[in-house]
Amino acid sequence: MxxxxxxxxxxxxxxxxxxxxxxxxxxxxxxxxxxxxxxxxxxxxxxxxxxxxxxxxxxxxxxxxxxxxxxxxxxxxxxxxxxxxxxxxxxxxxxxxxxxxxxxxxxxxxxxxxxxxxxxxxxxxxxxxxxxxxxxxxxxxxxxxxxxxxxxxxxxxxxxxxxxxxxxxxxxxxxxxxxxxxxxxxxxxxxxxxxxxxxxxxxxxxxxxxxxxxxxxxxxxxxxxxxxxxxxxxxxxxxxxxxxxxxxxxxxxxxxxxxxxxxxxxxxxxxxxxxxxxxxxxxxxxIETLEVRLARISTTTQTVVDALLEHPAVTRVHHPLAERGAARTRAEHYLPRGWPGVLSFDVVDPALVPAVVDGLRLFTLAANIGDVRSLVIHPATTTHSHFTEAQLTQGGFSAATIRLSVGLENPEDLVADLSATLDAASTAVSAANQNISRQKVGQP
Ligand SMILES: Cc1ncc(COP(=O)(O)O)c(C=O)c1O
Incomplete structure (x- = not known):
């Protein structure tokens, strides 16, 4: 037994x-x-x-x-x-x-x-x-x-x-x-x-x-x-x-x-x-869905980059699609099958950063990339927070840079979220600046 x-x-x-x-x-x-x-x-x-x-x-x-x-x-x-x-x-x-x-x-x-x-x-x-x-x-x-x-x-x-x-x-x-x-x-x-x-x-x-x-x-x-x-x-x-x-x-x-x-x-x-x-x-x-996900992310990224390039609160987009000349030719040579879904952009004033990062609804604030969900992070205060000013400059970004990882949401929803958030952040910051200058004018 x-x-x-x-x-x-x-x-x-x-x-x-x-x-x-x-x-x-x-x-x-x-x-x-x-x-x-x-x-x-x-x-x-x-x-x-x-x-x-x-x-x-x-x-x-x-x-x-x-x-x-x-x-x-x-x-x-x-x-x-x-x-x-x-x-x-x-x-x-x-x-x-x-x-x-x-x-x-x-x-x-x-x-x-x-x-x-x-x-x-x-x-x-x-x-x-x-x-x-x-x-x-x-x-x-x-x-x-x-x-x-x-x-x-x-x-x-x-x-x-x-x-x-x-x-x-x-x-x-x-x-x-x-x-x-x-x-x-x-x-x-x-x-x-x-x-x-x-x-x-x-x-x-x-x-x-x-x-x-x-x-x-x-x-x-x-x-x-x-x-x-x-x-x-x-x-x-x-x-x-x-x-x-x-x-x-x-x-x-x-x-x-x-x-x-x-x-x-x-x-x-x-x-x-x-x-x-x-x-x-x-x-x-x-991995079984890698190619289809990246094909979709690539086209959505193109739409997102175009929208960011046109927005008045954005001074620079860091992505091969925003490059011209040798950098663009190099990117086309190395990436003939699609565009990467990670990009960053500089806002006109670093004071906009908190309102943009917190205002986005369809970009989750998370220290990650390459998710099916779109993500956002502010590198200078998170992933690269211990970088000196000189290291940030050497890395080609600054305190005004926001990183996005594009996911599988509908491109028009992502663009609408970005545009509305950038508009609202710009309005809030310029109102705050006007207040400050009014106070300064009022000072004795
Ligand atoms: C380009 C790159 N390499 C390596 C790593 C480290 O990978 P893991 O977080 O899986 O340890 C990361 C993480 O963000 C990354 O972005």
Missing amino acids: TGSGTHAVRAGSEAAHGHRPVAVPIHQTAAYEFDSWEQAREVFALRQTGDVYSRTGNPTQLVLEQRLAALDDGVAALATGSGQSAVVVALLALARSGEHLVASSTLYGGTMDLLTDTFTDFGIESTLVDPLDLEAWAAAIRPTTRALFVESVGNPTASIPDLESLAEIAHRAGVPLVVDNTVATAALLKPKDHGADIVVYSATKHLGGHGGSLAGAIVDLGTFDFGAEPARWPQFTQPYPRVGDVVLWERFGRESSALLVYARTKLVHDLGPSLSPFNARDILLG
């Missing part, structure tokens, strides 16, 4: 096996049963693949990774618990203590904090340069530089860097170009087509698309040859002691991504920024 304690943990388990579900199931389990002692040993020695423990992966996450690798035409992907951890893991796989990175000065605030603060604590230095100043990128490279890092659509001004020239500069220096493609996603821009080697994502944004789950990913495009200068990359080209002195570059090379084997078995394993199976499934659902 089997006891009820045994039944409570064993009975019925077999019924979970052997189904052929159409939607990707959530494999909510911490660990996986090995077939045998021998299989367990082979998997741990990296001689066989297999599910082990959900810190370093699970079948739901594997579907997400294969889907992301396919979307970017990469050789492999590694999903993590947040975009932030994807950036951390990708860069730690390349640069170690005493080494150096060159990065754009217009990055997401969290990445800026990582590069200028936490990585400095770890002994990894970064030089930040104007993403459009190619000479500055080349001049910043040192013998210890291990990667160039840029966002394909800058934050918060949606500037578009010249990825092809940056890839050339990186490759001349013998290092990979790492591109954060969060805002564009592979639906709008494929970094591989422009010479990039590694792509990182905050999947929390457009990939997931519904603002429900944090997730991140690294995609290895399989283009960078870590074997060309082996002394520069000992982590891949020297024996890897934790798995029987395997040389990762010899065992996995580009095709099976030595880079991501190292990132998964060392960095994710040791640091633990794992993706939950539930969140992996949430992001997968989002």
Whole structure:
């Protein structure tokens, strides 16, 4: 007779096996049963693949990774618990203590904090340069530089860097170009087509698309040859002691991504920024509608940018659609499939900002982008609040800049909301200014 304690943990388990579900199931389990002692040993020695423990992966996450690798035409992907951890893991796989990175000065605030603060604590230095100043990128490279890092659509001004020239500069220096493609996603821009080697994502944004789950990913495009200068990359080209002195570059090379084997078995394993199976499934659902969402967001963004450009309270719109000359030509070259849904605009007087941000009904005030709902934020007092005046100027924005992330609402509703809010804010601020000047005139 089997006891009820045994039944409570064993009975019925077999019924979970052997189904052929159409939607990707959530494999909510911490660990996986090995077939045998021998299989367990082979998997741990990296001689066989297999599910082990959900810190370093699970079948739901594997579907997400294969889907992301396919979307970017990469050789492999590694999903993590947040975009932030994807950036951390990708860069730690390349640069170690005493080494150096060159990065754009217009990055997401969290990445800026990582590069200028936490990585400095770890002994990894970064030089930040104007993403459009190619000479500055080349001049910043040192013998210890291990990667160039840029966002394909800058934050918060949606500037578009010249990825092809940056890839050339990186490759001349013998290092990979790492591109954060969060805002564009592979639906709008494929970094591989422009010479990039590694792509990182905050999947929390457009990939997931519904603002429900944090997730991140690294995609290895399989283009960078870590074997060309082996002394520069000992982590891949020297024996890897934790798995029987395997040389990762010899065992996995580009095709099976030595880079991501190292990132998964060392960095994710040791640091633990794992993706939950539930969140992996949430992001997968989002990806299924990525192209249709971004097509709609792209056309709506065009309508929103046009309306903002015409409004008297707006002095500048930061978006490729508002650019002319070389910047516009560059944007058309890199974004032939649609316009990114993140933009910002400057109001005529920073005093308008609170009334605009609080007045909007269809733009939710939230520190996020890439949701089905339109969002608004004031970068200078939130996401970039610890930036100095000089850093704000270097990033191309100011205290008068408001960022929008366009969602799936009807374009005419969004434009009506923006116009009414900007009108009301302008009226309120000019009435307040008149009051102040009347008081001043009345002063003795
Ligand atoms: C461009 C970009 N990269 C990375 C991140 C970090 O991603 P997460 O918030 O998923 O950790 C963000 C977050 O806003 C982002 O906008």
